[in-house]
Amino acid sequence: MSDRRDANEASNSLVRFSHVSKSFRTARGRHQVALEDFSMSIPRGAIVGLLGPNGSGKTTALKSLLGLVRPDGGTIHAFGHPVPRDQHLVARRMGALIEGPAFTTSLTGERNLRLLGELHGTGRDAVADALELVGLTHAARRTYSGYSLGMKQRLGVAAALLSGPELLVLDEPMNGLDPEAVRDMRELLKRLRDERGMTVVVSSHILAEVELVCDWVTIVRHGRVICDSGIPELLARHSGHLVVRLADVASARTVLERHGHTVVEESGTAGLRVTTCTDGAEALRLLTAQGVYPDEVVLDAASLEDIYVTAIRDAARTAP
Ligand SMILES: Nc1ncnc2c1ncn2[C@@H]1O[C@H](COP(=O)(O)OP(=O)(O)O)[C@@H](O)[C@H]1O
Ligand SMILES: [Mg+2]
Structure with missing residues (x-):
């Protein structure tokens, strides 16, 4: 974790999207708008639910934050730095799981993490710590192919934790999980917030998956934010x-x-x-x-x- 706080990171928001737009050219040559005047912020220390129907722009927003998609317009600041321009300054402070984890199925969970750790320059301790955090220590030596879907997703979260990030970005991590695995994932997110002080943004098209853990919700529709609010304020207003x-x-x-x-x-x-x-x-x-x-x-x-x-x-x- 970085112990040097950036001087311009005074506000309580770790991330701020301002008027971001992005459209894609489809195979048929049409323009598909994914984000339009998209503005939201991610408050430090919160679990933020990014909610919206399929196709509303959630993945595009998260990829833009991570530098995987380049917006057409607007600005994104992460830890006070503009991205994608200064992505290299913030890359290690963000861990992400987007579009499912990519692991080698014939290797154990632990071996997979070690290989990733070598890429990140993180040691065995970080791997053991990440496995412990996500509750997979007992299954560390089992091959990935024998993992349940819930275990696979939690290993994906463990991989995202290897660089010791302050912000965890999870795109639909509960997709396809059975109710027990959804509950495990929710407990994991709470543990990361409460025990590690992490900020988490978790997207979902199913409100029930995340409503029990979120402190803040951002609702997206057709690429626009239609609601961006703390849960208590939201409930009070309604x-x-x-x-x-x-x-x-x-x-x-x-x-x-x-x-x-x-x-x-x-x-x-x-x-x-x-x-x-x-x-x-x-x-x-x-x-x-x-x-x-x-x-x-x-x-x-x-x-x-x-x-x-x-x-x-x-x-x-x-x-x-
Ligand atoms: N690489 C791409 N090429 C063309 N269209 C895309 C691409 N990525 C996303 N889109 C379109 O942008 C819109 C938003 O997609 P996405 O961000 O994946 O939404 P969500 O994650 O909320 O389901 C959708 O209409 C989708 O079809
Ligand atoms: Mg998506």
């Missing part, structure tokens, strides 16, 4: 739902609608579902101030899944 049950539905409706809240009567119950323009607590204060007291109140916390689906849907609606 907590404007309230369900009230009360005898005097009509009075409640009048009071709430007069103040701009959207009210839907729940059929068959003496209940109103209120989508507030401020927050649930505010709507409740309004009711009681007018002498309308509900029998029952439920403040409906939004789930990240609601937010993900809504963000993708809203972006579709407002797309040019």
Whole structure:
């Protein structure tokens, strides 16, 4: 790990994409836009979920950060350095697993890592440490071909850890894993953050895979970032739902609608579902101030899944 902090790395973001664009020429000679006005940041010490449907630009964004794809426009800074121009200054500070690991199937996990370690100039200790971190010490001497998919992916993470990076970049590391292996991978990411202070960016097209570990989510659609937020802030912003049950539905409706809240009567119950323009607590204060007291109140916390689906849907609606 580098102990020299770069002077211009004062901000809390390790990585910043600003207005990045990239399009590819397809085999048919068409231009395929992969990134368009793409801006996001990766806060230090966080696990960042880069979420979006297939084809939304996640891999292109991560490859651009690693210098594997050259953007057409915009800027990317990693550790305060512009990339790809100064990639050599930051290469060892980033470890990556993109598009599955490439290992020699007839060799053991340990041997594979040693060979990679020689390329990086890292010693046996780094290999043993990486195997230990990803929970593969027990399988170090088994041949790679006998590994389960989950073990293969974790060996890929171990390879990414060999240079002692501060930022780990994982592109769809949970793709195709069974639920137990997904859980193992999540635990591994948490361990890297909590025990090693690492920053992790992990892409996925399946929210459920990452929502339990992420501190921050960036949602991408058609190459654009449509949401870039810390999880607590995101949930707080979307907590404007309230369900009230009360005898005097009509009075409640009048009071709430007069103040701009959207009210839907729940059929068959003496209940109103209120989508507030401020927050649930505010709507409740309004009711009681007018002498309308509900029998029952439920403040409906939004789930990240609601937010993900809504963000993708809203972006579709407002797309040019
Ligand atoms: N090398 C390439 N040549 C042509 N088109 C590409 C290439 N790489 C990506 N694309 C296109 O760019 C868009 C974004 O792709 P990608 O970054 O792989 O998305 P994701 O990782 O979110 O699935 C897609 O439409 C994809 O077909
Ligand atoms: Mg991809």
